Amino acid sequence: MTSGGRRVVVLGGSGFIGGRAVEMLVARGYAVRSASRTARPLEGLATVEPFRCDVTDAASVRDAVSGMELVVAAFVGDPRTQVDGVRNLCAALSASPARLVYLSTAEVYGGSSGALDETAPLVRQGWDYSDSKLEAEKCLQRAASVGLRVNLLRPSIVYGPRSDTWTLELGNKLEARRWGTLGRLGEGTCNLVYVDDLVAALCLALERESAPGEAFNVNGPDTLTWNEFFAAFNAELGLPPLRDWSRTEAMLRAGIGQLPRTAKELFARRGGAPPPVARVPVARRRAGSQPLAARLLDVLKATPRWRSLTSVYPRSVVYLDRKARRMLGYEPAVRARDGIARSAAWFRRVQEGTS
Amino acid sequence: MSTGADERGVVVIGSGPSGAAAAEMLIARNIPTTLLESGSAPQPKLHVRIARDDYLQRMPGSDAGVPCVTSGDAGATWHSALEPGGLSNYWSLQTVRLHPDDFTEGRRLHERYEWPLRYEDLEPYYRRVEGYVGILGAADDAPGFPASRVRSARALPDDWAPIAKAARAAGQGFLHRSVVQSRAFDVTLTGTAFNSYAHLIRRFPPAAPLRLVTGAHVSHLEWDGKRVTRAVYIDRETGVERAISARAFILAAGSLGSPRILLHSTSADFPQGLGNTEGVLGAYFHDHPKCGGTIRLNRALTRVRIGAFLVRPPVAESPPLLAAACTLQSVKFARGVLRGSPSIGKSNELVWWQFGTMVPTDKNRVSLSAEAKDALGLPLLEVRMRFDDEVRLALATARERLLGHLDAAGLAPEVVAYRQDAPGASVHYGGAVRMHASPRYGMLDGQNRLHAAPNVLVVDASAWPTAAEKNPVLTIMALASRAADRLANELRSS
Numbered sequence: 001m002t003s004g005g006r007r008v009v010v011l012g013g014s015g016f017i018g019g020r021a022v023e024m025l026v027a028r029g030y031a032v033r034s035a036s037r038t039a040r041p042l043e044g045l046a047t048v049e050p051f052r053c054d055v056t057d058a059a060s061v062r063d064a065v066s067g068m069e070l071v072v073a074a075f076v077g078d079p080r081t082q083v084d085g086v087r088n089l090c091a092a093l094s095a096s097p098a099r100l101v102y103l104s105t106a107e108v109y110g111g112s113s114g115a116l117d118e119t120a121p122l123v124r125q126g127w128d129y130s131d132s133k134l135e136a137e138k139c140l141q142r143a144a145s146v147g148l149r150v151n152l153l154r155p156s157i158v159y160g161p162r163s164d165t166w167t168l169e170l171g172n173k174l175e176a177r178r179w180g181t182l183g184r185l186g187e188g189t190c191n192l193v194y195v196d197d198l199v200a201a202l203c204l205a206l207e208r209e210s211a212p213g214e215a216f217n218v219n220g221p222d223t224l225t226w227n228e229f230f231a232a233f234n235a236e237l238g239l240p241p242l243r244d245w246s247r248t249e250a251m252l253r254a255g256i257g258q259l260p261r262t263a264k265e266l267f268a269r270r271g272g273a274p275p276p277v278a279r280v281p282v283a284r285r286r287a288g289s290q291p292l293a294a295r296l297l298d299v300l301k302a303t304p305r306w307r308s309l310t311s312v313y314p315r316s317v318v319y320l321d322r323k324a325r326r327m328l329g330y331e332p333a334v335r336a337r338d339g340i341a342r343s344a345a346w347f348r349r350v351q352e353g354t355s
Numbered sequence: 356m357s358t359g360a361d362e363r364g365v366v367v368i369g370s371g372p373s374g375a376a377a378a379e380m381l382i383a384r385n386i387p388t389t390l391l392e393s394g395s396a397p398q399p400k401l402h403v404r405i406a407r408d409d410y411l412q413r414m415p416g417s418d419a420g421v422p423c424v425t426s427g428d429a430g431a432t433w434h435s436a437l438e439p440g441g442l443s444n445y446w447s448l449q450t451v452r453l454h455p456d457d458f459t460e461g462r463r464l465h466e467r468y469e470w471p472l473r474y475e476d477l478e479p480y481y482r483r484v485e486g487y488v489g490i491l492g493a494a495d496d497a498p499g500f501p502a503s504r505v506r507s508a509r510a511l512p513d514d515w516a517p518i519a520k521a522a523r524a525a526g527q528g529f530l531h532r533s534v535v536q537s538r539a540f541d542v543t544l545t546g547t548a549f550n551s552y553a554h555l556i557r558r559f560p561p562a563a564p565l566r567l568v569t570g571a572h573v574s575h576l577e578w579d580g581k582r583v584t585r586a587v588y589i590d591r592e593t594g595v596e597r598a599i600s601a602r603a604f605i606l607a608a609g610s611l612g613s614p615r616i617l618l619h620s621t622s623a624d625f626p627q628g629l630g631n632t633e634g635v636l637g638a639y640f641h642d643h644p645k646c647g648g649t650i651r652l653n654r655a656l657t658r659v660r661i662g663a664f665l666v667r668p669p670v671a672e673s674p675p676l677l678a679a680a681c682t683l684q685s686v687k688f689a690r691g692v693l694r695g696s697p698s699i700g701k702s703n704e705l706v707w708w709q710f711g712t713m714v715p716t717d718k719n720r721v722s723l724s725a726e727a728k729d730a731l732g733l734p735l736l737e738v739r740m741r742f743d744d745e746v747r748l749a750l751a752t753a754r755e756r757l758l759g760h761l762d763a764a765g766l767a768p769e770v771v772a773y774r775q776d777a778p779g780a781s782v783h784y785g786g787a788v789r790m791h792a793s794p795r796y797g798m799l800d801g802q803n804r805l806h807a808a809p810n811v812l813v814v815d816a817s818a819w820p821t822a823a824e825k826n827p828v829l830t831i832m833a834l835a836s837r838a839a840d841r842l843a844n845e846l847r848s849s
């Protein structure tokens with residue numbers, strides 16, 4: 001590989017994407033430092049240097065990047081973490097020749113629809129996650145205009161083993177029969193990109209420097225509808241066919257589910273962020289009848305998020321990654337079917353281990 | 356096969372804006388005219404306008420017209436309407452003349468992008484069409500914008516002036532949008548305030564030398580080795596094939612319909628379609644790439660319901676044949692109220708949309724499907740269209756300029772919704788039977804006649820060698836009117 005043992009730090013190296021980036025960078029021969037709050041060493045990767053870093057602390061970021069040629073920013077967190085992390089990073093790299101690749105998200109295009117390339121406008125959508133990424137991008141663009149060597153990746157729906165949202169959470173819901181297809185509301189496009197493809201794009205961005213501030217959409221080779229994705233993952237898990245909830249039922253469920261969520265959010269806004277939860281697959285349920293109350297509770301828990309239901313799943317959008325293909329030589333390799341099969345197999349493996 | 360004889364006259368195929376404008380001119384010149392229209396009756400539709408805001412306006416379903424097999428960009432849909440009046444049952448009434456530069460600009464890229472006529476050639480016909488259509492809007496020329504002869508002059512409210520000033524400083528006109536004049540409150544079953552069938556053809560005087568045949572779907576033209584003698588059509592009611600002869604034939608079947616007829620008109624002399632000596636039939640098909648969304652401003656401006664128009668960036672500052680124009684409107688009253696609009700007469704949200712251009716090439720084209728057929732047994736059209744990155748860039752450039760002007764006017768604009776449409780969405784297609792002085796680059800001469808079969812004219816937007824970003828109807832009608840006028844001269848003198 002072309003790395004020649006170059007020194008790279010992955011900020012957020014214990015996360016879903018960051019973790020995979022660490023593994024794949026090691027395989028490519030980089031000398032990798034994995035920076036995270038826990039600095040948990042990665043299993044089977046003795047050569048990786050675990051590094052404790054809190055991105056909201058300027059000094060800590062400065063330490064984490066010192067002596068590094070390459071920096072990958074793959075940390076996630078609440079809006080403050082996102083934005084402060086990036087500010088600290090810009091400050092730490094302000095006089096440094098190090099190159100930064102920042103993991104943004106295609107959600108910075110907001111609720112926009114159609115075939116979007118990087119010339120589409122960035123649109124706030126009143127969602128903390130994407131709005132703070134957008135803010136972070138703006139910081140980075142300002143820094144790029146005064147010399148920071150940064151490139152940004154805007155992946156679409158990143159899935160694969162260890163994905164909290166699209167493998168664990170969804171797998172658990174499917175397993176518990178707490179999910180369905182969403183009728184017309186699920187007919188929007190699900191732009192799946194397998195985590196390995198994204199990390200491949202990330203490596204390419206590290207290896208082929210582009211103009212400062214250049215951003216790239218990163219998408220997978222197939223576009224499914226959300227309903228197709230749910231059904232395919234469900235089938236790969238070997239579960240009986242998904243029930244179609246229909247638009248009305250999905251809306252009702254989301255409406256019910258929104259009440260406690262709103263309450264929780266209001267509460268959280270006053271009392272600070274709730275502690276993070278580590279997700280694991282629930283143990284496989286035994287067949288047999290459940291008491292009525294438990295079944296009722298299940299229905300109440302089977303509630304899609306209102307925002308996702310009204311603005312993500314029905315959205316007809318394709319994120320064009322022609323620029324990444326042209327300028328980075330990016331070529332997504334994992335077809336949706338394979339990626340979903342790998343995710344399901346991983347889900348089952350972990351489940352076996354925990355039950 | 357029965358034959359309707361009309362040896363003295365002209366057959367016009369299609370009753371959309373192009374066919375209606377051609378027929379209007381022929382009748383005015385007292386040329387016997389037969390109008391063949393595929394549709395039997397207009398599809399029922401309802402259009403409601405309240406306080407100049409349009410409601411219940413819709414797109415023709417993509418199955419309402421010429422069925423197509425699509426390739427190229429994902430999501431492309433091709434709209435047409437096989438009904439009397441064609442797409443003017445659905446259009447949104449915006450009228451813009453082309454600019455003199457639009458006829459010559461393509462020369463910067465290659466001679467194949469040069470029109471075989473000039474703005475001055477069309478100008479009198481613009482006036483004629485504007486006269487009977489009736490236009491409301493900007494009465495004065497602005498940079499990049501030759502004003503129409505309007506029936507009702509309109510200007511933007513005073514609090515919009517800073518935007519116009521900023522735009523002008525950057526060489527772009529910014530003015531009241533020009534549209535067909537319509538009533539402020541209206542409920543119509545004809546769909547729009549100007550439907551070329553209901554508002555033009557049906558209103559020709561009873562004594563006019565016009566024969567209208569509806570439910571007549573033309574499949575092909577017959578070539579006898581020297582000229583085209585007959586148009587063959589299928590009578591939709593009986594399913595019987597009929598033919599009609601004439602001295603000349605005007606194709607006005609729309610940008611998808613006209614190339615389809617020519618491609619299907621094969622003979623020993625023209626195995627690749629009538630007049631297709633150089634293989635250009637079907638190539639250079641173009642569309643207006645489209646995008647749009649909503650912009651929020653930091654303060655409310657006087658509501659502009661019909662809209663404002665931002666002319667394309669100056670030619671000198673744009674890559675050849677790549678530009679876009681923007682139309683802005685205050686959000687509809689009903690929506691403004693729902694979103695807590697600060698006052699009835701003002702709004703801080705603008706809906707905007709853009710039409711851009713693309714460089715026509717032989718990669719984007721229409722052709723006949725080898726297998727698929729429609730309900731009448733005629734081969735389907737295959738449409739291949741792809742928007743290159745340069746196209747999106749031109750849209751983005753125009754958008755950034757618009758946001759820049761709004762910013763310079765102190766309005767701190769923020770895009771809050773955005774949509775980038777797939778090919779086909781603008782319904783401003785053309786180019787597949789293009790004009791060019793040389794047969795090498797175009798099927799038609801400067802008077803819309805087939806180089807290789809001069810008693811056949813194609814007068815809809817298929818004839819356009821390039822598509823400036825302006826809405827096409829006014830130019831379609833002016834060009835058709837001019838072609839028919841020239842044809843009338845010829846028929847009179849021979």
Ligand SMILES: Cc1cc2nc3c(=O)[nH]c(=O)nc-3n(C[C@H](O)[C@H](O)[C@H](O)COP(=O)(O)OP(=O)(O)OC[C@H]3O[C@@H](n4cnc5c(N)ncnc54)[C@H](O)[C@@H]3O)c2cc1C
Pocket residue numbers: 368369370371372373374391392393394413414415434435436437438439440441442443445446447448449450451571572573574607608609610612613616781782783784815816826827828829831
């Ligand atoms: C929603 C919408 C909004 C629009 N808004 C605008 C706007 O604001 N401004 C603007 O300038 N343009 C607008 N347009 C575009 C405009 O409507 C078209 O450009 C215009 O109608 C084209 O006119 P035409 O005569 O070339 O073709 P058409 O309107 O397509 O008419 C073609 C006619 O030919 C007939 N025909 C087709 N094939 C055959 C056949 N084989 N035999 C017999 N008859 C046949 C059809 O039935 C039809 O009557 C809009 C279009 C849509 C759909």
